[in-house]
Amino acid sequence: MKKEYKLLALDMDGTLLTSDHIISPVTSTWIQKAKERGVHVCLSTGRSFESALPYGEELGLLTPMITVNGSEVWRAPHDLLERSLMEPKLISDMHAIALKEDCWFWAYSTERVYNKDHWVEALERKEWLKFGFHTEDDEARHRILMQLQNMGGLEITNSSPHNLEVNPQGMNKAAGIRKVCDLLGLDMSEVIAVGDSMNDLAAIQAAGLGVAMGNAQQVVREAADFVTASNDEDGIAKVIEKFICV
Missing domain, CATH: 3.30.1240.10 (Hypothetical Protein, Haloacid Dehalogenase-like Hydrolase; Chain: A; domain 2)
Incomplete structure (x- = not known):
């Protein structure tokens, strides 16, 4: 029986974005297909809200966002749920x-x-x-x-x-995704988390399906359940095709 995933948490740099810092047309198309299946697509990034927002708008995302590696969680664009500050x-x-x-x-x-x-x-x-x-x-x-x-x-x-x-301490993308799951009434087992760097590791380990990009750091690839193609080869599109739109 196919596992049904309901939240797709996407890192941005090195994952959603190509090396030219754009979302490829192929990846964008497959993200829209995931949305049509009722899957929540959540940006989960080390970037600031202001830096991440234009990409969310480009994809038409009105879903929760995780920014600054989990120090900020947004119910929706411009609607802050929680923020953790440093001294x-x-x-x-x-x-x-x-x-x-x-x-x-x-x-x-x-x-x-x-x-x-x-x-x-x-x-x-x-x-x-x-x-x-x-x-x-x-x-x-x-x-x-x-x-x-x-x-x-x-x-x-x-x-x-x-x-x-x-x-x-304790502020990471996994913690942010858990808060998003609480908000949406989901379980972590229903999450696909995708990333390429150490700031994605906790999320990849905690998600129902942890995915490393083909260009990911070695320790991240080793921890993942699945390794997809690189960010320049539409790795996210391949994840959606294989695990969501099947």
Whole structure:
């Protein structure tokens, strides 16, 4: 008997989006077919709401959204369900680490994204959601990781092999999807979660069907129930065709 899935939770960069940061016509068509089958299609991304929204609008999604790696869950576009903030002191400490390691860094507040080129000193006046580091120096990235782990109280993942993304502990895409399931009256066993990076790992492990993209990091592919084609080969379309529209 075919398993009936009711929620399709999609990472964006490296998953829904091609390397050119667009949704291919083929993938878009198959997402519409999933919607016609009554499946809820949920963007589950490390991006901010403002960055993710245009893609949701392009697909005509009025369903819940998970943004900033689960630190924000939206009932529907512009309708915030829950938001988890980071202490300004943690942001200050991570900023100091980034400066010491001389790496690229960024931080999401509820109002905008700040980065190495555009920073704000009055940290306590902002509501913070996430901090990120990027360096292609493996030793520097390892040093940063060790310092973050020593700080405690942090959820540490990545969205590429060369970065680290930091949220409040317990805030991840799996937690966000669980909240969406509660909202929709669904069980995690009815979820297909698709992604390519470490910030998708918890969701892939918790979902009824965890899918890794063909371009996913090795640890993500190993944890998945199914590995589809890459983001440049309409991997999501193939998932919908195989597991939803059969």
